Amino acid sequence: MSDISRYHRQYLFNKIGEQGQRKLISSRIAIIGCGALGTVLINTLARAGVGFIRIVDRDFIEFNNLQRQVLFDEEDIKENLPKAIAAERKVKKINSQIQVEAIVSDVNFTNIERFIQDVDFVLDGTDNFETRFLINDACVKLGKPWVYGAVIGSHGLTATIIPGETPCLRCIFETAPPPELTPTCDTAGIIASASTVIASLEATEAIKFLTGNKQDLNRTLYSYDVWTRQTQSFKLGGLREAADCPTCKKGKFEFLSGDQTQKTTSLCGRNAVQITRPDNVTLDFKELASRFDQIGSVKYNSFLLQATTGGYEFTVFPDGRAIIKGTNDPAQAKTIYAKYIGT
Amino acid sequence: MVYLDNAATSFPKPKRVYERMDRFLREEAANPGRSGHRLSVAAEGQIVQARSLLAKFFGAKNPERLIFTLNCTDSLNIAIKGILQEGDHAITTVLEHNSVLRPLNALESIGKIKLTKLKPASHGVIDPQDIKKAIQKNTKLVVITHASNVVGVIQPIREIGRVVREGGVDRARPLLLVDAAQTAGVIPIDVEGDLIDLLAFPGHKSLYGPPGTGGLYVGERAKVIPWREGGTGFRSESQFHPADTFPFALEGGTPNSVGIVGLKEGVSFILETGIENIQAHERSLVQRLREELKQIPNVQLYGLEDVTKTVAPVSITIDGVEPQEFSILLDQSFQIAVRAGLHCAPLMHGFLGTAPQGTIRFSPGYFNTLDEIGQAVSAVREILSELKK
Numbered sequence: 001m002s003d004i005s006r007y008h009r010q011y012l013f014n015k016i017g018e019q020g021q022r023k024l025i026s027s028r029i030a031i032i033g034c035g036a037l038g039t040v041l042i043n044t045l046a047r048a049g050v051g052f053i054r055i056v057d058r059d060f061i062e063f064n065n066l067q068r069q070v071l072f073d074e075e076d077i078k079e080n081l082p083k084a085i086a087a088e089r090k091v092k093k094i095n096s097q098i099q100v101e102a103i104v105s106d107v108n109f110t111n112i113e114r115f116i117q118d119v120d121f122v123l124d125g126t127d128n129f130e131t132r133f134l135i136n137d138a139c140v141k142l143g144k145p146w147v148y149g150a151v152i153g154s155h156g157l158t159a160t161i162i163p164g165e166t167p168c169l170r171c172i173f174e175t176a177p178p179p180e181l182t183p184t185c186d187t188a189g190i191i192a193s194a195s196t197v198i199a200s201l202e203a204t205e206a207i208k209f210l211t212g213n214k215q216d217l218n219r220t221l222y223s224y225d226v227w228t229r230q231t232q233s234f235k236l237g238g239l240r241e242a243a244d245c246p247t248c249k250k251g252k253f254e255f256l257s258g259d260q261t262q263k264t265t266s267l268c269g270r271n272a273v274q275i276t277r278p279d280n281v282t283l284d285f286k287e288l289a290s291r292f293d294q295i296g297s298v299k300y301n302s303f304l305l306q307a308t309t310g311g312y313e314f315t316v317f318p319d320g321r322a323i324i325k326g327t328n329d330p331a332q333a334k335t336i337y338a339k340y341i342g343t
Numbered sequence: 344m345v346y347l348d349n350a351a352t353s354f355p356k357p358k359r360v361y362e363r364m365d366r367f368l369r370e371e372a373a374n375p376g377r378s379g380h381r382l383s384v385a386a387e388g389q390i391v392q393a394r395s396l397l398a399k400f401f402g403a404k405n406p407e408r409l410i411f412t413l414n415c416t417d418s419l420n421i422a423i424k425g426i427l428q429e430g431d432h433a434i435t436t437v438l439e440h441n442s443v444l445r446p447l448n449a450l451e452s453i454g455k456i457k458l459t460k461l462k463p464a465s466h467g468v469i470d471p472q473d474i475k476k477a478i479q480k481n482t483k484l485v486v487i488t489h490a491s492n493v494v495g496v497i498q499p500i501r502e503i504g505r506v507v508r509e510g511g512v513d514r515a516r517p518l519l520l521v522d523a524a525q526t527a528g529v530i531p532i533d534v535e536g537d538l539i540d541l542l543a544f545p546g547h548k549s550l551y552g553p554p555g556t557g558g559l560y561v562g563e564r565a566k567v568i569p570w571r572e573g574g575t576g577f578r579s580e581s582q583f584h585p586a587d588t589f590p591f592a593l594e595g596g597t598p599n600s601v602g603i604v605g606l607k608e609g610v611s612f613i614l615e616t617g618i619e620n621i622q623a624h625e626r627s628l629v630q631r632l633r634e635e636l637k638q639i640p641n642v643q644l645y646g647l648e649d650v651t652k653t654v655a656p657v658s659i660t661i662d663g664v665e666p667q668e669f670s671i672l673l674d675q676s677f678q679i680a681v682r683a684g685l686h687c688a689p690l691m692h693g694f695l696g697t698a699p700q701g702t703i704r705f706s707p708g709y710f711n712t713l714d715e716i717g718q719a720v721s722a723v724r725e726i727l728s729e730l731k732k
Binding site: 267268269270272274301302303304315317318319321323 | 665667668671672675676684685687689698699700701726729730732
């Protein structure tokens with residue numbers, strides 16, 4: 001038996017105990033997304049002694065991340081490090097007794113099962129609905145419990161999903177809300193205290209599950225606003241039975257099959273990428289324009305909306321298609337789309 | 344949906360193509376020529392018939408020398424890489440598609456061959472005399488498109504065939520490889536009369552076969568070294584791929600029998616309809632399209648006005664408008680499918696002055712109507728009037 005004394009204050013907490021601590025040490029988790037939520041999840045769970053942590057993220061660190069993404073610092077930016085790698089380095093300094101695996105990759109329908117198949121619990125550190133639905137599909141398919149978390153402004157949401165027991169994410173949200181009604185961190189902002197709270201709740205759910213405290217898991221869609229201190233718990237009991245859910249009722253994994261995937265096309269020689277949405281949306285240009293208005297320049301007519309912000313030029317069409325100029329990397333274009341337009 | 348992207352692949356296909364492929368795959372699709380049972384023999388029979396039909400269609404005397412490929416790119420690669428050897432010189436043009444330019448550029452960049460790229464006169468036609476002048480004593484291959492996939496301008500293949508066959512200095516006798524991606528099925532091609540040594544064609548464009556089909560005719564003068572070797576169902580005791588026995592030399596592995604059967608049906612449709620009727624209808628569409636687009640302010644038309652000198656692709660640019668954006672608007676607001684950009688022919692846009700954004704390409708096909716052309720043109724007008732606001 002290895003020495004577990006470093007976790008003494010944690011297992012002194014009677015819900016965990018020495019036995020729970022040993023369970024944590026032998027547990028494996030995957031954290032999808034390494035931003036505001038992901039870095040807090042990693043920080044908390046690495047310190048808590050979860051034995052294996054896989055971190056998956058495709059992005060590089062930018063200066064405007066440091067305000068809330070707790071594992072990163074200015075040195076990482078100077079080194080131009082991918083988020084997953086920078087996080088892995090920090091974790092090794094925080095807790096050399098656990099194993100960490102950094103994967104710099106887009107998470108999509110072709111690879112997600114590989115990332116989660118050998119873990120006990122999955123944590124959501126993403127910033128978009130498409131990836132969350134993908135996590136949901138994969139977790140329901142492979143029977144992996146996971147925790148959903150999302151934050152914008154001062155407000156966040158979380159829910160814990162145990163396939164076969166609780167409603168899944170698609171029982172709760174059948175489809176993603178229209179993008180112009182879904183603000184993103186890059187358009188509506190985010191304060192670090194909000195993401196810290198939600199990530200702490202998510203991490204606690206993981207600890208409960210992994211230490212054998214399933215009875216204490218959150219069974220609601222929990223909403224908290226750090227600014228107004230408004231709390232709401234939407235009861236989910238019965239939803240699983242009531243919802244005609246394509247994922248957990250019909251076993252149709254629409255995101256995992258690739259049917260519900262954004263398609264990207266690099267435009268030859270133009271340093272631009274075209275993104276096509278899988279779903280049928282009709283964007284409200286007025287809403288979207290008011291969002292871009294805060295952070296850059298924007299104009300629109302009934303056919304298209306053109307905006308410039310963050311060094312990128314966007315041409316957005318009513319059905320959600322967009323041409324993003326300023327990159328020819330499809331993965332980066334997807335990130336930018338998720339940031340400014342949403343999914 | 345008004346589909347005006349037939350230069351990329353024809354759509355829809357004649358009904359008989361769908362029906363025949365469905366029946367073949369359900370009832371007849373054994374591995375052709377591999378086994379002696381009746382299904383295998385019958386499947387082989389279909390492929391032999393398809394080969395013979397296509398050979399006749401292109402005026403080739405020897406059907407065995409017409410091989411089936413994956414697409415026109417595959418055909419061009421088999422020919423270019425199978426013919427050119429260390430120290431050879433090749434001639435091509437700036438009109439070409441990347442399926443010609445990239446294999447040649449790659450061979451040139453590793454120092455294996457020397458390459459000359461000819462420019463057309465201002466109207467987009469290559470002067471055969473320029474080819475004659477470019478022939479050197481080590482010129483092995485002349486590769487030219489039969490018609491540009493950007494502007495549709497037809498090249499004088501028969502005259503080019505003549506100068507290439509005459510050869511040049513020091514008795515250089517190059518081979519002529521023609522890329523018929525935009526013409527096979529719309530313009531009569533006669534490999535004997537046109538003095539074409541190698542003809543590369545797609546099955547899925549104007550021959551109305553399904554995607555995944557194509558062919559290469561290899562004339563008697565051409566020696567193509569196969570680089571794809573494997574099972575042929577023929578002379579299996581030999582350790583080596585049969586390099587001189589056609590069609591096996593250039594066809595290894597189980598063929599796309601379902602596709603080939605569909606292609607045969609597409610060619611039968613052309614023969615039944617009459618290639619002259621197909622050509623006449625497509626010309627009437629192109630004529631209407633050009634006439635109407637010409638009247639819209641700020642629209643630049645490329646290519647030739649005389650529709651007897653072009654095939655279907657019609658390219659335009661509009662002042663101050665991104666082709667890619669415009670094509671999305673046509674698609675989502677008017678259900679009109681066109682293609683925008685470089686159309687995989689980068690040098691052509693240097694020539695036209697349309698680099699780097701490219702053009703908006705309308706490519707009507709036999710199944711389009713004059714009405715649909717009208718719809719497309721009014722969509723262009725409508726978008727432009729909204730964009731002006």
